[in-house]
Amino acid sequence: MMTITTPALLFPAISLLLLAYTNRFLVLAQLIRQLNNREGNQVRDLAKRQIENLRQRIVLIRSMQRWGVISFILCTLSMFTLFMQWDLAGQWFFGASLASLVLSLTVSLYEIQISCNAINIELESLEAADRQS
Template identity: 45%
Template sequence: MEELTLTTPSLLFSAVSLIMLAYTNRFLSYAQIVRTLKTEYDLHPSKITAAQIENLRSRLYLIRMMQILGIVSLLLSVVCMFLIYVGLQTFAVIVFAISLLSLIASLGISIGEIIISVRALELHLSAMEHRKPE
């Protein structure tokens, strides 16, 4: 097995940072949508708005998991670099592998969240198609 160097785990920094930025932007846009839907629901309660709020709740939970796993991946990369620095190569390899698995899990959850989001948008498009102006 080739020895792990400080360069290898440091490569994850830029990738994970960009992913975390995307996750945060997604979270902030959902937070704004939730606030808007809550106001709408308070003024005009409906089953559709309640369902949209529930859908957003599940998507927010997924984003939270994505963010947590992304942060764990980044944290473990730093721990891996420290272990390499102090000469604990075997432990560094194990920690780096766990870091990569965390990143893989985060990205996998992201795929699931995107699928749910697209389904929600398809429902909106379908509802609009049924109300086409003549």
């Protein structure tokens, strides 16, 4: 039998995860602003690749946040149904919460891969500048 404390254990983890996702989003927004200031109206090929990379990462972070929030809501519903002693519903909501959390983390893993691609684009830019000088 599952108690209300089982889903309650997920609350801090999900909250910290959502905070980390928000921080990633804010860093991306800052990078986009810096790129815009740096490039202005003359956008180089490497910058165009970065823009596409950043756009894709924004979409992924939004998806990560969405699944994280859904997980949080389902976890809350699980606690509520367990509080009301609707054990089976509480277990189902908890299972759905865990599945949503796994989806969020899976999208996060993919976003990290794309983030590494962005670093490689920056390295290409540095190498190109080094060759020109």
